[in-house]
Amino acid sequence: MHGLINRSLQCFLRDTYGAAAWDAVVREAALGLTGFESMLTYDDALTEQVIDAAALVLRRSRETLLEDLGTYIVNQDNPTSLRRLLRFSGVNFTDFLNAMEELPERGRLVLPDLDLPDLELADHGGGQFSLRCRAPLPGVGHIVMGLLRAMADDYGALVLLDHLGPDGGGEVVTIRIADKAFTPARPFNLGVVGA
Amino acid sequence: MSKLPPGSFALNADALNRMMPMHVRLAADGRIIGCGSTLAKLLDNLPEGQDLIGRDLFDTFELRRPSGLASMADLHVHAGEKLHLTLRGAGRPLAFRGLAVDLADGAGMILNLSFGIGVVDAVRSHGLTDGDFAATDLTVEMLYLVEANTGAMQALRGLAQRLEGAKQAAEAQALTDTLTGLRNRRALSLVLAQLTLGKSPFGLMHIDLDYFKAVNDSFGHAAGDHVLRRVAEALQSETRGHDTVARVGGDEFVIILPGLTETGRLDAIARRIIEALTQPIRFEGQTCRISASIGITISTQYDPPEPDRMQQDADEALYASKRAGRGQAQFHGSDGDRRRA
Known part of the structure; x- marks a missing residue:
């Protein structure tokens, strides 16, 4: 997945739910990195891990999170x-x-x-x-x-x-x-x- | 309505304007008898803002290429070719690309203009909007591309800067002794290689702590580490900012002093270092006492100076100091005799 998408996801979670929430998502997702760079490319699986972890940590449905992400990036x-x-x-x-x-x-x-x-x-x-x-x-x-x-x-x-x-x-x-x-x-x- | 030649058709001014909002309609004598709305808007924005209608084409625009375009007859010869024009009297020369064609009834020509590569600036300085370009025009896509590209370049530059920062930090870390913050053996080799390559004279001191093992044995490694950090501070405060102070072993240090080749001054520095290191060091209620033995050599004694050889000689002078009773410095002598500092 292009880093731009992963990075947007990271900024969305951090800006909406706070830095501590993002850290919790990183831990839950066991990413092996602290954040994404928008100009690099990452394994598709990492994006899934972040979305799943965010849904779990933030107790939001995947649908809600993704729709909010779409609004956030605009x-x-x-x-x-x-x-x-x-x-x-x-x-x-x-x-x-x-x-x-x-x-x-x-x-x-x-x-x-x-x-x-x-x-x-x-x-x-x-x-x-x-x-x-x-x-x-x-x-x-x-x-x-x-x-x-x-x-x-x-x-x-x-x-x-x-x-x-x-x-x-x-x-x-x-x-x-x-x-x-x-x-x-x-x-x-x-x-x-x-x- | 006049009869048009076969294969020709009429188009009203509004339809023409929708397709070519930057056109100029020319009478057979070269007078401007009409123009597109975007071109009109452009001229309105100019400080001299005057009506285009009724003016002579060649007075209004400079037809720069092909050269020698000075009359409607010339323009007719170059009908259908790419033209380069500039608007006369505009504060900053406003350049256009043009294409002129004859009208079917022989009553003049249509000249269509575009901004060419200057379109981004033109849109900015004249506040043009989407509606100023024909629906088929790709100008807006070009503006999108310029802006998106700028954003992508900024992101890349940001990434490059962060990577450069990380690289510098990693390099600094690779050259630093983590316990004391002094340079490490790798950094020392680089400095020595650079100095010998550049043939700059320098002094080299090899320092070995005396009684350090006793500190470790009696007070533990934490005390030992504390002592090493105090030693590092002392070595840095007794040397100049551009000297290199490196920790090259457990309790061994090397100092490179660029430009310092006089035995008198080197001797004085060595004495001050020993004096400083002999001061008792307190650690968690305990008093640690150490001293230092030093061996010194000077690059001007070698032709050419070789880093390995010099370090070996300084090491030998250091052991001579140890043998002579510790807490002192000795110079490596070129003829084998060693002067006691």
Whole structure:
């Protein structure tokens, strides 16, 4: 697994539940390291160990943790935040949703070994969509759902999200856009980093 | 509506603008008769902000390449080719890439512009938005790439810095004696190799503690370790910052003194060291008493100085001091006679 994902998981747990909680997760997961570097690659099993340990130590369901992780990675405020990078994908939430399938390509343009989930969007008309997510990580749909929720907030859209659970071909998240412009979008300026 | 030649079709200004928001429409005489919304926005932002319409193309833009483009007839010859233009009168030269084509009715040309590689700066300085580019334009993707790449580079730089820090710490640790914090034998070899290679003169002292075994035997290893740490402090305070003080064995130390080759000064330093080490050391209510024997040699006595040979000679002078009754320093003599310090 790319260190960026493991590192995000680490920062999410540390920022949300505190440094002591992260230390407890490290001990429980028997990681053999104190933390992840975002630019290195780690064995996939380590990610699973951390998620399992976090669920146990923090007494949270895997689903909740992963959805919160998805929201966290968007909402982190730093100059080259993921929120900003994602906003380049579309001028409004619908536009953004339509560009979701490009996400793995967008990731690979910058980090060639970054394996993001394979995404497939179906437009059912009337603002109803479904997004099929395929990745080796069980529960990836919950991360995507958290990310969509945060991005909808960012664009000021009112959306209803639902995770239909795994089926043969991945996990399906349904999206209903109730109001594309429910609240004003957070400012986004193409050329000004940090805006 | 005028009849168009076969294979031609009409496009209204709004449709053209959607596809090419940075185009310039030119009359047959070279007058600008229309322009795209992004180009208009750009000119509005310039300090001289003036309307483009009605102006002469060649007065407004400098057509830099191909060279010799000075009239509509020249532009017509180069229709369909890549052009390099700059906007005249802009505070900072604003460069464009261009492509001009003839209109089917023969009444002028369309010149389309783009920022080329300067697009990132142009977007920043003119506050352009998503809507200023055609939906098919990849400019926004390029901006995404620049920003994502900057982030990735920052992350890599951060990693490189942390690794460098860890490497330096590991190296320092590999050259340090953990008990006393002095340099170790490995560090000593490096310093000696460097000095002999650079042919810089230096003095070398080999120090062996006297009665240290007795301290260990009577008061235990904790007392022994305590004494070694006090010895390390004393050796450092009796030497200069750029001297190398190394612990090379249980109770053996070597000091390298760059630039110090006078026997008088080396002798004085050795005396001070012995004096300092003879002071009683308290440890948990006990008083530990040690002393030191020293052997000294000077690099200028060798041609060329060899680290192994010098250490051996200093060692011999040290044992001469021990044999002569301890608590003293002796120099290695070039002709075999040893002067007593």
